Amino acid sequence: MTRLLLVIVLLGGCARTTYLGAPLPASCKSSLGACAYDLRLRAFADRFGPGRASLVAYISGVASRVARVSTLARTPKIVLVPTDGASVVGDTIVVGRELLVRLGSEAELAAILAHEIVHMEGNLPALAYDHDVDDDQRLVLESVADERGVLLLERAGYPSYAMYDALRFGLTSDEDGRHPPRDIRLRRVASLVDRSSRLDDGRTRFLTAIAGEVLDLDFERGGAVGERLVFPRSRAALSLPAGVERVSLWTSLNGSHTASLRKYSAYSMGRQMAAELVAHMRERRTVRTPVGDAQVGVAPRESKGNGSSLERVIEQARAQMWSLGPYDAVAVVEREHEAIVLVVSGNGSGPALAAWLPLLQPASDAERAAAVSARIVPTRVPRAGTTRDLATTCIDPRAVYLFENGERRLAVGDLLKCSDRRIP
Amino acid sequence: MLRFVWVALLLGCGHSARPVHPARALAPAACAKAPPRALDVELSTKPVAKVTITGPAAWTQEVRQRVETKAGSDLDRTLLAADVRRLWELGIASQIEARIADTSAGPEVELVMHPPLRIARVVGAEHPLLALLRPLEGSLYDPARLQTLARLAERRLKAHGYARATVRPTAEVRCGLVSVTYAVKTGPQYRLSALVVEGSALPIGRSFERALGTANVVGGVLNYEDILSETQFLVTQHQLQGWVTASAKEPVLAYDDARGLVAVRIEIKAGPRYRFGTLVVVGGSERARARFEELVRPLRGALLDMNAYREVEKRLGDDMHALGFGVWTTPVTKDQTLDVQFELRPEPR
Numbered sequence: 153m154t155r156l157l158l159v160i161v162l163l164g165g166c167a168r169t170t171y172l173g174a175p176l177p178a179s180c181k182s183s184l185g186a187c188a189y190d191l192r193l194r195a196f197a198d199r200f201g202p203g204r205a206s207l208v209a210y211i212s213g214v215a216s217r218v219a220r221v222s223t224l225a226r227t228p229k230i231v232l233v234p235t236d237g238a239s240v241v242g243d244t245i246v247v248g249r250e251l252l253v254r255l256g257s258e259a260e261l262a263a264i265l266a267h268e269i270v271h272m273e274g275n276l277p278a279l280a281y282d283h284d285v286d287d288d289q290r291l292v293l294e295s296v297a298d299e300r301g302v303l304l305l306e307r308a309g310y311p312s313y314a315m316y317d318a319l320r321f322g323l324t325s326d327e328d329g330r331h332p333p334r335d336i337r338l339r340r341v342a343s344l345v346d347r348s349s350r351l352d353d354g355r356t357r358f359l360t361a362i363a364g365e366v367l368d369l370d371f372e373r374g375g376a377v378g379e380r381l382v383f384p385r386s387r388a389a390l391s392l393p394a395g396v397e398r399v400s401l402w403t404s405l406n407g408s409h410t411a412s413l414r415k416y417s418a419y420s421m422g423r424q425m426a427a428e429l430v431a432h433m434r435e436r437r438t439v440r441t442p443v444g445d446a447q448v449g450v451a452p453r454e455s456k457g458n459g460s461s462l463e464r465v466i467e468q469a470r471a472q473m474w475s476l477g478p479y480d481a482v483a484v485v486e487r488e489h490e491a492i493v494l495v496v497s498g499n500g501s502g503p504a505l506a507a508w509l510p511l512l513q514p515a516s517d518a519e520r521a522a523a524v525s526a527r528i529v530p531t532r533v534p535r536a537g538t539t540r541d542l543a544t545t546c547i548d549p550r551a552v553y554l555f556e557n558g559e560r561r562l563a564v565g566d567l568l569k570c571s572d573r574r575i576p
Numbered sequence: 577m578l579r580f581v582w583v584a585l586l587l588g589c590g591h592s593a594r595p596v597h598p599a600r601a602l603a604p605a606a607c608a609k610a611p612p613r614a615l616d617v618e619l620s621t622k623p624v625a626k627v628t629i630t631g632p633a634a635w636t637q638e639v640r641q642r643v644e645t646k647a648g649s650d651l652d653r654t655l656l657a658a659d660v661r662r663l664w665e666l667g668i669a670s671q672i673e674a675r676i677a678d679t680s681a682g683p684e685v686e687l688v689m690h691p692p693l694r695i696a697r698v699v700g701a702e703h704p705l706l707a708l709l710r711p712l713e714g715s716l717y718d719p720a721r722l723q724t725l726a727r728l729a730e731r732r733l734k735a736h737g738y739a740r741a742t743v744r745p746t747a748e749v750r751c752g753l754v755s756v757t758y759a760v761k762t763g764p765q766y767r768l769s770a771l772v773v774e775g776s777a778l779p780i781g782r783s784f785e786r787a788l789g790t791a792n793v794v795g796g797v798l799n800y801e802d803i804l805s806e807t808q809f810l811v812t813q814h815q816l817q818g819w820v821t822a823s824a825k826e827p828v829l830a831y832d833d834a835r836g837l838v839a840v841r842i843e844i845k846a847g848p849r850y851r852f853g854t855l856v857v858v859g860g861s862e863r864a865r866a867r868f869e870e871l872v873r874p875l876r877g878a879l880l881d882m883n884a885y886r887e888v889e890k891r892l893g894d895d896m897h898a899l900g901f902g903v904w905t906t907p908v909t910k911d912q913t914l915d916v917q918f919e920l921r922p923e924p925r
Contacts, residue, residue, distance in 0.1 A: 274707050274709075338636075459783075461786050
């Protein structure tokens with residue numbers, strides 16, 4: 153009996169910190185910055201899954217071609233997520249599918265990757281982790297990444313004008329607060345590129361690689377059908393309570409109650425992330441909903457900040473992952489492939505959440521039938537012209553108007569980025 | 577007979593050329609001779625026959641829109657000079673030239689945008705902490721940018737214990753390419769011999785420790801930026817837990833340059849600790865006011881703790897919502913107390 157007790161005590165004393173169901177990454181023993189980034193990547197993997205292997209391999213091949221002409225010793229790892237933009241997280245480039253499907257060629261993809269590779273050459277992840285880089289400094293680093301990115305494109309054998317086109321047609325806003333304004337970026341890059349280049353831009357390879365990817369709304373994480381947020385994988389749907397004004401509905405549902413200033417939001421979350429949230433919730437209890445049991449409680453408490461630097465990194469990673477206010481009322485409904493999360497913040501958030509939960513209902517057959525994403529089908533054009541002129545080749549011309557450079561000229565038989573159904 | 581008149585309206589940066597190492601990545605442009613000076617030659621009075629813009633970015637709408645001299649209009653030198661200035665203000669050409677060729681069809685105007693200066697080489701950024709300077713190769717030359725990045729590089733060195741570090745950039749221009757040299761002086765890497773926090777009413781724990789125990793602990797490197805931010809965080813924690821007027825002076829650093837050591841002393845002035853004062857409710861129903869009393873009674877007269885207050889506020893909000901009311905608060909601090917008026921307003925369903 154004594155030996156058994158000793159074993160139990162020893163095992164308890166050796167209990168290791170875990171994060172999203174697994175031991176901490178190895179990097180957490182040597183570098184806090186690398187640890188923080190690896191924790192973030194693990195959260196991406198939990199929430200979004202790995203991405204289509206063949207597409208990730210293709211993007212990696214393009215990254216490799218650019219990295220070979222840079223000062224990097226290794227090709228960066230690539231992670232594909234269903235959101236927008238591209239960024240460097242540690243030693244990994246995270247590529248958003250929403251950005252990817254707006255690009256028009258392999259060269260434009262290479263341009264985006266070249267920009268991120270320049271950030272890695274400058275060790276931006278470590279820099280950004282260690283310091284609050286001020287606005288002026290950040291804008292300079294972003295400009296340098298655009299301009300040196302043009303040089304890397306040229307060295308890699310891509311037409312340099314692809315950087316201009318990637319910025320012009322890949323970006324969705326003129327000012328995002330993190331980069332110089334788009335017109336300034338375009339102007340500077342235009343002064344460096346060779347518009348007359350005849351190098352192969354790899355458009356056919358690119359469109360072939362992204363064939364089948366979701367164009368526009370990706371229902372897998374939840375998407376808007378009418379006034380409801382539908383979760384097709386969980387066969388569930390949710391609307392806002394009466395009297396709550398809808399603020400946005402796309403892959404998440406957000407609302408606001410004017411009189412009380414309460415905020416409502418609902419979205420899908422990875423299962424491990426949700427399990428960790430439930431484990432840290434306060435005042436937790438189980439409530440039945442029409443689609444299954446919900447764990448309901450108050451958001452985890454903020455840390456006092458006097459733990460070790462590693463403890464603080466882990467707490468910050470969790471807080472970033474959940475993105476909750478300290479007194480938010482939270483409900484988590486765990487399903488087979490995801491967790492559905494409802495959050496209410498503000499006065500009376502607890503009872504308001506309790507009143508909202510019954511509106512999480514089984515999705516109707518019509519909703520499930522409508523919750524199907526439009527996917528890319530590269531289509532050969534019957535005549536020469538600009539993509540805008542040829543848009544009616546597609547089932548839905550909006551696939552071209554929204555996702556192609558309308559001025560690009562195509563020859564007979566070239567590929568056009570069409571969709572397999574009408575875009576929602 | 578065609579007469580060519582070179583009217584050089586040169587707006588460029590006049591750097592002296594000194595021999596530099598050949599650029600290893602960017603091919604230097606052929607060093608052009610300076611164009612001939614303006615000749616006072618009378619041009620034909622025919623309207624402008626043609627206007628062309630050549631050089632980088634000449635194909636963009638933005639550049640074309642900046643030129644107001646048009647084919648078919650009279651040649652106006654003042655307007656042409658304004659065109660040159662407008663193109664120059666884009667900041668993407670190293671020189672702008674206006675060339676006028678007097679042809680039988682009339683004057684032909686060519687606006688030449690010479691390629692911008694690009695950085696071909698960066699020297700002096702070999703320190704592992706200065707990787708941020710190396711990607712400048714291939715980017716546009718901008719002296720202000722070099723200074724901005726030099727300041728960031730200094731910050732980076734200082735955050736890793738090189739408290740006396742300086743980074744100063746210089747640039748040499750030759751044939752359109754720029755070589756940048758960063759003169760870096762790191763000085764000693766200072767380690768903490770002592771970290772003393774005086775006057776704190778709260779436990780410090782390991783809150784100042786950084787980088788897995790390698791910075792801002794005795795024996796670790798000095799990261800002064802983080803010392804400052806952690807001090808501010810400590811003051812904020814004091815304020816939340818009732819020391820409402822808590823403050824801290826700038827940390828005092830005592831350097832021992834010979835041994836590369838620094839002693840850090842932080843003084844917190846906690847000040848008096850406040851208490852909860854008058855906590856009253858207006859509006860609502862009898863039942864709501866009774867529930868309010870239940871929740872708020874433990875706070876009255878107690879030491880001020882904003883975390884506890886927020887918990888009560890949340891519980892109150894939930895319970896009042898269930899009774900049909902929203903809660904609006906008016907807090908006032910005076911005489912070392914926090915007084916709060918809670919107003920219960922009917923909440924539309």
